[in-house]
Amino acid sequence: MRHGKYPFVIGFLFAPVALYVTFVIWPYAQAFQISMTNWRGLSAPQWVGFDNYRRLLDDGAFWKAVQHHGVLLLALPLITIAIALFFAFLLNVGGKSSGGQRQGVWGAKFYRVVFFFPQVLAVAIIAVLFQMVYRPNESGLINGVLMKFGLEPILFLVKPNLALWSIIAVLVWQAVGFYVVLFSAGMASIPGEIYEAAEMDGATKVTLFFRVTLPLLWDTLQVAWVYLGIAAFDAFAIVAVLSVDGGGPDGATTVLAMEIYRNAFVYSKYGYASAMGVALFFLTLTFAALTLRLTKRESVEY
């Protein structure tokens, strides 16, 4: 039956590859092509070369968005990973040990499910939910309480220097659950004997965390960092639904995807929007390559 093997394998490979080329590679290639034109969505586009890219260089909104990605790129992974690690540690090894087996804090199983909830919700729902939470008057979840106590309401999404952080908070809230689960899985595969030995040597919980858990989780952390970095290049849905005036006030929360959306679907400048998309593509690619290179190190065998 050997003679039928190759057609069989090729047949199986062909469909997915064709689909991938048609729906992923080809649109990409087209986007590169469109970015060199002044296409406005209707008639045949005209070739303008690198004109769109030259425009990008002195587009204030574009640079603002890039700057925000810089902030997101640092803040989102750092905060999310820190919180997720802390929670995961408590859930898996933070409690007492019984019969030589490390345990999480009381109710760990329940918390694990609760932490995962935000991950199940659609991003749009989360954004709408936080509209209610952040509402700047007495009908807001937070401000309603504050105003009951006679305090001034906090203008979360309105104050330019607070708005971006309010959005980052939502992104973190939304992401933490997934990484708690990811890190929990990583921690579960660390042998209990290592902890036991360390404890016998008199290690505190803090030492356990920094000297045992963290080094043994390095690979997982690296993956988390790349994922969160890519998420930091997106953030479109949350910004679009949540922020004032789509990326406002005055561009204080805008991201590249938001500017792409605006240029394409509000201004009908598809060519220019594609140029932004290509810029975003290279930014993401550079980030991923850099991260993988910089975080490369020997993994610990156990």
Next chain:
Amino acid sequence: MSITPEHPAALDRRTVLRRAAAVGMLATPAIGLLGACATSGSDGDNEQVAGGTKSEKNPLGVKEDAAIEVVIFNGGYGEKYATDVHEPLYKTAFPKAEVKHQATQAVSTVLQPRFASGNPPEFVNNSGEKLMDFGALVADGQLQDLTELWDAPSVDDPSKKVRDTVVPGTIEAGSFNGKPFVLYYVSTVFGIWYSGKLFKDNGWAPAKNWDEFIALLTAIKAKGITPYGYAGANAAYYQWNVILTHAAKIGGTDVLKNIDNLEDGAWKQDAVKQAATAWAEVGAKFSDKSFEGLKHTDVQLRQNQYKVAMYPSGDWLEGEQKKDTPAGFEYQLMPVPSLSASDKLPATALRATAGEGYFVSAKSKNPKGGLEYMRQMLSKAGAKGFTEVVKAPTVVTAGSEGFAFPPGVASSQAALKAAGQDVFNLYFDGWYKELDTEARTATNELMFGRINADAFVERIQKRADAIKKDSSVTKFKR
């Protein structure tokens, strides 16, 4: 005309990204998204039908059995007026013709691909948050010139041309560089809205000049009610509309014409600066900082709860808020008050226009049929039927005769009458979307106290200059 703000559909791309990352392809789907709706550029297989014989009943020479396809934006006005009034009128006039009806809430999503592939429907109600860019459609030659329609004899009186049956300014509102391409069908009046009941109960009267206005705002504030407000989160254009209306009153209608025509220094005209200064004070003293984070419906609801006294909008407001308005609320319109005795226009002057745009696709199979559909819409029966269904006045002068409007629209119609010849309009927001966006942002900055009037005009002027220099943007003049 109630162009509601953007609510881009949320895309969950995290999953896509994760999977893409897993196979080593770090995707940024935004550009893939754009590529996916790429050009085909072909003209499709669209052969236009031949014309029919012209007659008194058929002055445009429509082929009597040719089908037409009607696409209606299913928004504030619904689709019932089309299915129950206009389409039956067309069917009655041309019983052999098939009228295909389609309603949508996302016009561009449905139609963009059809225009790109050269197979557009005959008649389109281009409106709502996802309307197609009129300027781009015109620049691309997609819209049928309506001159023939306006010069055709009207349905009710063959001795009268269609252009003589509509409110003055209707044709201009839909013209681009002097050529009519769009039929704006609904009469729209802009102003500041208040509750007749609230004002009556407190003995307040609408203000005519600025001193009265400030006194009124102060009195309302003393009552513990927020005197004035608009929603910054998505409806800042309601407020730039007030500022520019005010500027037109101060400096005459040329102020707006200069702005529309992108004249040098148009935004820096003294009238615009004076208006911005005056309204910045209202924003600082008589509004609420939290409104910047609210959507238009939120602030409108607060007005219905008597927590906000005055709110700027057009006369679609009453219909839009119907569900939330308490009994006896009684919407009333007050024109933007004048600034001083040296204003060029009287206190009664206001911005009014025809709203809700309809067009005929030039590259559709049966553009004549589309024009005829418009002619039927503009008949007395068509206009009356529309007004009865949606409770809004049309541009057809005879269409709302004897119709009892609800208090808000009645008051705006009265104000329109009182304004006489002093009615003006502006167009830049429809022509240059980017300038609209910049004006919205700057308005929020101004009204919520982050910049002053000088910086306000400075930054919008800068964007206007940039657009003027941008060769890729089609320019319009009036």
